[in-house]
Amino acid sequence: AMLSGDIDMLKDPAADARPQFFEASDAGTVFITSVVNEAANGYVLQFNMTHPELGEIFSDINFRIGVSHAINREEMIELFNQGFGYPSQVCPQPSSPLYVETCNNQYIEYNLDLANEYLDRVLPNRDSEGYRLAPDGSPLSIVLIAINDWTWAPNNAQIGEKTLEYLRAVGLNVQLNAMPDAQADGLRKSNQFQVFLSTGEGGAGLTAMLEPRNFVPMEQFGTWGNGWSLWRLQNAGEAGITGAVEPPQWVLDVRQRYNDALSAPTEDQQIAIMRGIIEEATERFYQIGGYQ
Secondary structure (H helix, E strand, C coil), X not given: XXXXXXXXXXXXXXXXXXXXXXXXXXXCCCCXXXXXXXXXXXXXXXXXXXXXCCHHHHHCHHHHHXXXXXXXXXXXXXXXXXXXXXXXXXXXXXXXXXXCHHHHHCCCCCCHHHXXXXXXXXXXXXXXXXXXXXXXXXXXXXXXXXXXXXXXXCCHHHHHHHHHHHHXXXXXXXXXXXXXXXXXXXXXXXXXXXXXXXXXXXXXCCHHHHCCCCCCCCXXXXXXXXXXXXXXXXXXXXXXXXXXCCCCHHHHHHHHHHHHHHHCCCHHHHHHHHHHHHHHHHHHCCCEECEC
């Protein structure tokens, strides 16, 4: 509709449509201007640390670091973001007053030797096909969920397929389950999510304070700690929840600091508290990002 002249302006066109707009811009029929993207990342891989069977494995930071080194971010940028962007974890952007350099740059090197070194600390044993075994010696199978009807992420299932390729290369037997958002909601409420391709809100300006799911535990859709989120929502009266997990003290402490940030009397104080929260999120490395 934009290219035919039926509408005058379009914000955030789908990634797979952008080449057409660039061609139209070269021909002089469309004017393109850049605005600051709100996102903290364009690719967010969340391992549910509260999953009833696999949470103990996913909670080991060595596991998440290993997976992070298995992701080829430069290839992802070329395949799914038309070559735009740079490798980064899930963090506020460099222009944000909440920017933490270490947050963006840690564990982003694509290095299969490093990936295997860290994963071997958690899952050293493999079966005859080269797939890693669970700590008790049983076969380890992991399910990655990708929502396939998000209009803003039309390539989500294809990104999931590429993610399988990366993780299988380091011995993780991962299967993809692409599904509509409505179907996934039931799995969320029962805490059956194992791994989830999520979205990267909270990157520009102070938006991490308004949408803190990637930095503060117990947030709705913070799937890396899904059971803790369900515990908070259940206590707030949300119906249909069966998978709540009582959070440990450190989670409650971070949540309280976030509440302190929201109620601080000045913006400078809010920023100082929130930066501390993001620094802790950096140290704990909740989830894995791809690129900004």
